[in-house]
Structure formats: C-alpha cells, structure tokens
Amino acid sequence: xxxxxxxxxxxxxxxxxRVRLCGWVDTVRDHxxxxxxxxxxxxxxxxxxxxxxxxxxxxxxxxxxxxxYVIQVEGDVEARPPEMENEKLATGAIEVRCDRIQILNKSxxxxxxxxxxxxxxxxxxxxxxxxxxxxxMQEHMRKRHEITxxxxxxxDQHQFTEVETPILTKSTPEGARDYLVPSRVAPGAxxxxxxxxxxxxxxxxxxxxxxxxxxxxxxxxxxxRADRQPEFTQIDVEMSFITREDIYEVIDGLCAEVMQIxxxxxxxxxxxxxxxxDAMNRFGxxxxxxxxxxxxxxxxxxxxxxxxxxxxxxxxxxGVVKAFNARGLxxxxxxxxxxxxxxxxxxxxxxxxxIRVQEDGTWKSPIVKxxxxxxxxxxxxxxxxxxxxxxxxxxxxxxxxxxxxxxxxLLAGRAAGAIPENKYSFVWVTDFPxxxxxxxxxxxxxxHPFTSPHPEDMDKLESDPLSVxxxxxxxxxxxxxxxxxxxxxxxxDLQKRIFHLLGIPKEEAEDRFGHLTRALAYGAxxxxxxxxxxDRVVMMMIGGRTIRDVIxxxxxxxxxxxxxxxxAPVDDRQLKDVHLKLTRPxxxxxKKPVDE
RNA sequence: GGGGGCGUAGCUCAAUUGGUUAGAGUACCAGACUGUCGAUCUGGGUGUUGCGGGUUCGAGUCCCGUCGUCCCCGCCA
Numbered sequence: 001x002x003x004x005x006x007x008x009x010x011x012x013x014x015x016x017x018r019v020r021l022c023g024w025v026d027t028v029r030d031h032x033x034x035x036x037x038x039x040x041x042x043x044x045x046x047x048x049x050x051x052x053x054x055x056x057x058x059x060x061x062x063x064x065x066x067x068x069y070v071i072q073v074e075g076d077v078e079a080r081p082p083e084m085e086n087e088k089l090a091t092g093a094i095e096v097r098c099d100r101i102q103i104l105n106k107s108x109x110x111x112x113x114x115x116x117x118x119x120x121x122x123x124x125x126x127x128x129x130x131x132x133x134x135x136x137m138q139e140h141m142r143k144r145h146e147i148t149x150x151x152x153x154x155x156d157q158h159q160f161t162e163v164e165t166p167i168l169t170k171s172t173p174e175g176a177r178d179y180l181v182p183s184r185v186a187p188g189a190x191x192x193x194x195x196x197x198x199x200x201x202x203x204x205x206x207x208x209x210x211x212x213x214x215x216x217x218x219x220x221x222x223x224x225r226a227d228r229q230p231e232f233t234q235i236d237v238e239m240s241f242i243t244r245e246d247i248y249e250v251i252d253g254l255c256a257e258v259m260q261i262x263x264x265x266x267x268x269x270x271x272x273x274x275x276x277x278d279a280m281n282r283f284g285x286x287x288x289x290x291x292x293x294x295x296x297x298x299x300x301x302x303x304x305x306x307x308x309x310x311x312x313x314x315x316x317x318x319g320v321v322k323a324f325n326a327r328g329l330x331x332x333x334x335x336x337x338x339x340x341x342x343x344x345x346x347x348x349x350x351x352x353x354x355i356r357v358q359e360d361g362t363w364k365s366p367i368v369k370x371x372x373x374x375x376x377x378x379x380x381x382x383x384x385x386x387x388x389x390x391x392x393x394x395x396x397x398x399x400x401x402x403x404x405x406x407x408x409x410l411l412a413g414r415a416a417g418a419i420p421e422n423k424y425s426f427v428w429v430t431d432f433p434x435x436x437x438x439x440x441x442x443x444x445x446x447x448h449p450f451t452s453p454h455p456e457d458m459d460k461l462e463s464d465p466l467s468v469x470x471x472x473x474x475x476x477x478x479x480x481x482x483x484x485x486x487x488x489x490x491x492x493d494l495q496k497r498i499f500h501l502l503g504i505p506k507e508e509a510e511d512r513f514g515h516l517t518r519a520l521a522y523g524a525x526x527x528x529x530x531x532x533x534x535d536r537v538v539m540m541m542i543g544g545r546t547i548r549d550v551i552x553x554x555x556x557x558x559x560x561x562x563x564x565x566x567x568a569p570v571d572d573r574q575l576k577d578v579h580l581k582l583t584r585p586x587x588x589x590x591k592k593p594v595d596e
Numbered sequence: 597g598g599g600g601g602c603g604u605a606g607c608u609c610a611a612u613u614g615g616u617u618a619g620a621g622u623a624c625c626a627g628a629c630u631g632u633c634g635a636u637c638u639g640g641g642u643g644u645u646g647c648g649g650g651u652u653c654g655a656g657u658c659c660c661g662u663c664g665u666c667c668c669c670g671c672c673a
Contacts, residue, residue: 033630047633086633109624112607119607122665175673195673222672346669448673556665
C-alpha cells in the first residue's frame with residue numbers, strides 16, 4: 001500500500017496512528033536539527049516532521065528534498081504542542097513524526113512558483129501540468145466535475161438519455177468556419193468537426209428518443225475571446241412533443257440545480273423573461289446584464305420638434321434619440337468622457353452627447369443650450385435626473401443608438417460600481433428575429449435554418465421576412481450568453497420553404513440538408529431544444545473572467561496549444577495518405593515542446 | 597483583417613532627458629540554526645533587456661520590421 005491516508009485527511013482523532021503519506025513537497029523548513037516539510041496532494045497539506053533523534057537515515061534523506069519532489073513518508077500522527085497548532089490548515093492540529101522517507105521522484109526547480117497567482121498565462125499554459133497542480137486550479141477542475149455530474153443527474157432524473165454523436169461529420173458551410181479532416185479512403189473529400197450536434201439531435205427526435213442530452217464537444221474555427229475557445233463543451237438538449245414552456249421549465253430547474261451545487265444557494269423560479277425587442281430597447285443588447293439599472297430610455301418624442309440640429313436631422317431621417325442616466329457619474333473626468341466618446345464612435349455614433357449634473361443641480365453640457373425649457377423639463381422628468389448624475393445620449397438609427405448605449409451602459413455601470421459582484425441575474429431572452437441580413441443583403445438565419453418561425457408571423461414569411469419572430473430563445477446570466485435554442489421545424493414543406501427564403505437552390509438544399517428534410521418526412525414529432533456552454537456556466541459559477549480557467553488544456557488566442565505545440569506540420573507521408581499537397585511552404589518552424 | 601496593452605534574472609517587477617558596471621523582492625545555490633508553518637541569519641547574480649535591422653560617440657530607453665501573449669472590434673448559423 002503506497003499510502004494509508006491523503007494529505008488532507010488526518011485530524012486529532014488519528015493521533016497515535018501509524019500512517020503512510022504520499023505527495024509533493026510544498027515547502028521545506030530546515031532548522032538544522034528538526035526539519036518540517038509541508039506535504040501536498042489534491043486533498044490538502046499535512047506537516048510532516050523529521051528529527052535526527054527519530055531516525056538519522058530518514059533525516060539525512062529528508063534534507064535533500066526540494067520543492068515538488070514526490071515523496072512517501074511513514075510515521076506516527078502526533079498532537080502538535082498546543083501553541084503550535086496552525087488554524088490556517090485543516091490538518092493544523094496534528095503533524096506526522098516520520099522515521100521513514102522515500103523519494104519517489106525528483107523535480108527540477110519549477111519554472112514558476114506554484115503558490116503565486118501573478119504568473120504570465122503563456123508560461124502557465126506551457127507548463128499546464130504544473131499550473132493544474134495549484135490548489136486553485138484543482139478546485140476549478142473539481143467544480144467543473146461537480147457541475148457536470150449535477151447536470152447528468154438532473155437530466156437523468158428528467159428522463160433524458162445521453163447519446164453520443166459523431167465527431168467526424170459533414171461540413172455545413174453556413175454558420176462558423178468548420179475544422180476539416182481529410183479522408184484517406186475518399187480522395188479529395190473531407191469530414192468536418194461538428195459546430196454542434198444540431199442535426200443529429202433532431203434526427204434522434206425523429207428516431208423517437210423523446211428526450212436526448214449530451215455533454216458534447218463542439219468545434220468552431222473562429223477567432224478567440226476570453227469566453228470563446230475553438231473547441232468547447234455544450235450541454236446539448238433536445239425534447240419531443242414540447243413547447244417553449246417545457247424547455248424553460250427544464251432549464252430553469254437545471255440552472256437552479258447548478259447554482260445550488262456551486263454553493264450560490266437558491267434562485268427564484270421561474271427565471272425572468274424578456275423579449276428580444278425589449279432587451280434591445282431597454283439594454284441595447286440581446287444579452288442584458290440585469291444586475292443593475294441604467295436602462296435606456298427613448299426620447300424621440302421629447303425632441304419631436306427640437307431646435308437642436310443634430311437630433312432634428314436624425315429624427316427626420318427616421319432615427320431615434322435615446323439616453324440613459326448613469327447615476328452618480330456626474331463628476332466623471334473629461335478624460336474618461338473622451339474615451340467613451342471614442343468607443344461610441346467605434347460603435348457607429350457620430351459623437352457622444354452628455355449632460356454632467358453638478359452637485360448643485362446645474363447641468364454642464366455642450367448641448368443643453370439648444371434645448372427648450374419644455375425639453376429640459378421633460379428630460380428631467382423622464383430620466384429622473386438628480387444632482388451628480390451623468391446623462392449619455394445617442395441619436396442615430398435605432399440599432400446603432402441601441403448598440404452604442406448598450407456598450408456604454410456596461411462601462412458606466414462598472415465605473416459607478418453599480419454592478420453587485422455576488423448577484424446572479426438569469427434572464428430568458430425570447431422571440432428573436434428569424435432572419436437577419438448578411439453583408440451582401442441576403443437573408444440569413446439568425447439562429448439556424450431549422451428554427452421554427454413564430455406561428456403568429458407565419459403569413460409574413462415572404463412579405464416581410466425581417467419582421468418574423470422565431471421560436472428561439474437565449475438564456476443569459478449577468479450579461480453572458482450561457483446558451484440558446486429553439487423550437488425546430490418538423491414540417492418538411494416548411495423547412496423547404498425556409499431554405500428557399502434563404503436563397504438556397506433546391507438542388508443545393510437537397511445536397512446539404514436532404515438527410516434532414518427526408519427524415520422530417522417520415523413522421524418527425526414536434527420538437528425543440530437548447531444548448532448551454534458548460535465552460536461559460538462553470539466560469540460564471542467560480543466568478544472567473546475567462547473560460548481558460550475552467551478548461552484543463554486551453555488554447556491561446558492564436559489557437560495554439562503551447563504545451564503540446566499544436567498545431568504542427570506533418571510529414572509528407574501523412575499528407576500523401578490523405579491526398580493533400582501544400583500550396584505554401586510550411587509556415588513557421590515547428591513549436592518545440594518544452595525541453596528537459 | 598483592424599485597434600490597444602505587455603515582453604528586462606527561473607518568477608514578479610524597477611531602471612531619471614538616450615549616459616558609464618542593468619537593480620529589487622522572491623526563487624535558486626552554499627553555509628549556520630532543534631518548533632517552524634511566507635521560518636530565520638550569513639554569503640553568492642545565475643542576464644542574448646523576445647528576435648532582426650537602423651539612428652547615435654553611446655540604445656533596455658528612440659525609429660522600422662518581426663515574433664509571442666493578453667484585451668477588444670470584425671467574425672462566432
């Protein structure tokens with residue numbers, strides 16, 4: 001037996017017991033005579049002690065240990081002298097007096113201290129196995145495991161069956177860029193890694209699975225962000241014979257379960273709902289952070305016949321004037337205002353109009369002089385303007401004004417300290433538009449082409465497609481999109497009609513989606529589902545800033561695996577096997593894995 | 597594809613207007629020390645200032661390029 005206990009286990013009750021422990025040397029405190037070693041494993045830290053009077057041989061060996069050496073020790077659990085107890089340690093009431101030690105493995109000096117948080121991330125990623133050894137990262141991995149387990153348990157209790165779907169599948173040019181895998185046996189043909197198991201899960205509904213879920217790995221070859229990795233994991237769910245309400249109910253319960261298991265207590269159910277239209281109007285985004293106010297207010301009516309030319313022109317052109325009250329930011333430095341103006345311009349605004357309300361109630365602003373008394377009075381009333389407030393205006397086409405103010409609202413909320421850190425505000429955003437226009441002005445699915453139109457808008461599909469709502473929904477937490485889904489189309493004729501509206505020629509639709517429309521034609525039940533990004537869910541539950549902290553081996557912003565050195569060139573033999581020829585010399589040198 | 601930040605000892609950082617031998621803490625190495633738990637004390641600098649080029653009597657510092665990493669926009673059905 002390598003060990004009788006773990007390093008987090010021993011307590012006063014174990015005093016007098018002979019034990020064997022294994023772990024990593026956390027710190028060595030050598031007093032010339034007695035030597036203390038903090039022994040660490042996943043479960044905790046135990047102080048072991050070597051005294052030459054107990055065993056000269058063991059003492060000699062213990063003196064040669066260094067940080068991160070892997071050792072096995074054997075000795076007796078002792079009470080610490082009363083004044084020497086360490087309250088910071090769970091095992092702090094005891095220590096292990098050792099007369100045997102074996103060095104199981106030595107360690108080089110670690111490239112960075114394992115007890116330090118301020119280490120550059122590329123170094124952590126290069127030596128991820130050491131980074132993951134840190135108690136904090138172990139806790140993250142454990143949390144992730146517990147959440148995943150809770151999800152499985154919950155869905156199992158709700159009659160869901162976990163089904164695995166292929167990783168090697170077919171490219172669907174719509175949506176994100178695919179990762180491609182060349183086929184050896186079909187020269188010139190490629191598999192694609194799934195962006196999501198979308199079509200498979202719908203086919204499982206046709207197959208009568210009724211309730212499916214999967215903790216599914218997804219791949220998207222797009223640029224990375226703090227909350228986006230090229231491969232990520234979804235809690236993928238699909239249900240038959242349901243309406244949106246059934247999805248909300250199941251996922252409400254799931255969110256409550258995850259909050260509970262993560263130690264955040266009970267949340268009030270049902271989770272609030274907000275239409276896409278309201279979200280855009282009130283928060284300027286489809287993923288509103290509902291932890292604070294500062295809601296956007298439309299002022300077009302207040303300024304309907306204003307003398308202020310900038311607003312006037314926008315309103316005449318069919319645009320809107322909107323604003324929000326950044327309460328308490330009236331004294332914000334001009335430097336910050338300049339920065340925000342720059343950001344507003346980046347968001348498409350011509351400029352950023354504002355009023356800084358002084359403590360005495362007077363308005364300091366370059367534009368107020370153009371406002372009539374009535375306009376000023378109505379402004380004050382509508383925005384509930386008080387001393388010390390900051391009012392930020394946007395005048396433009398509605399989406400531009402909303403988008404800009406939506407971003408500014410977040411900055412203002414943060415600057416004002418108006419966002420409570422320990423609050424968890426879930427919200428459903430519902431009734432997304434079915435379509436949007438792409439850069440070339442063509443109709444495109446906002447969610448995906450299998451999303452059911454809202455039944456009330458069915459007659460506008462051809463006449464006014466952009467106004468058609470979808471039976472689509474997102475679940476949002478504190479301004480972060482955790483997931484989204486929809487009720488799907490189960491009528492093959494409607495599905496074909498949507499493909500047609502999207503400008504996909506019949507033949508191409510058959511080629512790309514024939515398997516799906518054909519399946520729908522064989523008695524597909526009404527169905528719908530949702531997918532939640534589990535990386536983001538876990539990130540939110542630990543209060544993290546990036547999903548890299550909850551992924552064991554994440555990639556850098558350039559999609560590199562610094563530890564493995566992936567991606568990397570392959571040799572000509574491998575290329576030949578899959579019938580590939582490079583049109584460009586191999587770019588860059590091979591990333592050397594860590595030496596030594 | 598675009599904007600911005602960072603890059604100096606193993607690690608985290610400092611280095612005046614461009615100035616002479618690039619420092620600090622920590623880690624590491626050696627020695628001392630029998631109750632520490634961020635051990636302490638003494639001694640030791642271990643450096644291609646990311647890389648390449650340029651300007652200059654002189655570059656960590658200025659200029660150009662390049663690489664890496666992070667944040668954001670675009671992109672992410």
